[in-house]
Amino acid sequence: MADAPDLDTPTSLARNDVRSVTEALNASLADCFALYLKTKNFHWHVSGPHFRDYHLMLDEQAAQILGVTDLIAERVRKIGGTTLRSIGDVARRQTINDNDREQVPASDMLAELRDDNLKLVEQFRAVKAAAESAGDNATSxxxxxxxxxxxxxxWFLFEAGRN
Structure with missing residues (x-):
């Protein structure tokens, strides 16, 4: 990916620090979008004896994930970076795998989303490390x-998926 032009956004961060923090934020943003869509997919397709509970929990979780996307993108812009522009951009950067299977048992949905949320935690830890290295206290x-x-x-997905 070609370097984006420098923006005139006021920031005290060095140019290389803006790039490293922006890169980490955009990676987590791509995974948030992938996780949001997967969570909504499972929300729409969950079935079984715990349908109502799972359906509502997944909808709440999807809304929470979607809410974070705007905060991440705005943080990128505040420090002078540029952020994702398309579904293709998300697809190129995401590390959370899609699930296009037509039938997924509810227990598998919960386990997969649990693991994906833990993968997102790792992405956020990479953001924290990049931010602290850059002296970006706000992002940190x-x-x-x-x-x-x-x-x-x-945790909720883990507990809901216990036998």
Whole structure:
């Protein structure tokens, strides 16, 4: 990917630091979009004896994930970076795998989303490391909330999937 032109956004971060933090944020943003769509997919297609509980939980989780996407993208812009522009851009950067299977048992849905949320936690930890290395205290602080939310989603999915 070609370097984006420098923006005149006021920031005290060095150009290389903006790039490293932007790269980490955009990677987590791509995974948030992938996880959002997968969560909605499973919300739409879940079935079985716990349908209502799972359907509602997955809808709540999808809304929470979607809410984080705007915060991530705005953080990228605040520090002078550019962010994702298309579904293709998301697809090129995402590390969370899609699930296009027509039938997925509810227990498999919960386990897959649990693991994906934990993968997102790892992405957020990479953002934290990049932000701290750059001296970007604001990004370092806000990513803690996103990490906590992803860990909570993973915990709920784990508990809901217990036999």
């Amino acid at each position: 602080g806000i990513v803690d909330d996103w990490t906590d939310e992803a860990e909570q989603r993973a």
